[in-house]
């Protein structure tokens with residue numbers, strides 16, 4: 001999707017930025033991990049296929065993706081953006097006849113960043129973006145049956161079990177956007193700011209641009 005190609009979402013712990021070609025090598029390195037392949041039900045791709053995938057996430061109208069960056073690390077302009085990468089979050093419009101239905105995916109790829117509230121923060125931010133910018137009214141997630149952490153997290157966001165696939169060993173959870181969800185989950189989103197990605201990134205780099213004498 002091109003709608004977020006210059007969008008940066010700033011939270012308390014993270015910054016979400018559009019998935020660009022420069023992120024692909026690190027992303028590819030993550031996805032070589034059999035553990036992450038299993039947790040995210042992904043097939044291994046070659047680096048070239050991963051670049052194609054990045055292009056398709058950018059170009060296709062049914063996919064919206066952000067890379068999750070460690071906000072504190074990213075604030076230091078001497079640290080390359082690739083080194084601030086923590087994971088990714090996606091919205092996928094699964095039903096061409098219903099653009100208000102979205103599948104959500106999240107991955108905190110770097111293990112030491114898990115269990116610190118980042119998954120919850122990013123899920124809230126992405127759902128809020130989906131509701132307000134993409135007009136999403138119903139979210140679904142597909143999670144491996146043994147991924148108890150992810151199931152527990154989405155239940156905190158009022159997701160309820162819709163179906164179980166014995167074949168794929170996964171559960172589908174879903175939530176409809178209603179007043180109760182707004183009140184309990186998105187009651188206070190003051191912590192989230194939206195900025196222009198290009199300008200914000202350039203000003204981060206400008207801090208370290210040597211002054212000409």
Ligand SMILES: CC(C)(COP(=O)(O)OP(=O)(O)OC[C@H]1O[C@@H](n2cnc3c(N)ncnc32)[C@H](O)[C@@H]1OP(=O)(O)O)[C@@H](O)C(=O)NCCC(=O)NCCS
Pocket residue numbers: 039040087105106107108109113114115116117118119120121141142143144147148149150152153156
């Ligand atoms: C699932 C995942 C996104 C959760 O993100 P996270 O940053 O680790 O989770 P958070 O610290 O925000 O915690 C969110 C909730 O998850 C649950 N949780 C987190 N760590 C847990 C643990 N070690 N044991 C049990 N539950 C845990 C809790 O319900 C927690 O809410 P609480 O802190 O209010 O109790 C992350 O662990 C991940 O990306 N794992 C690998 C990929 C994956 O499984 N993706 C999901 C596929 S749909």
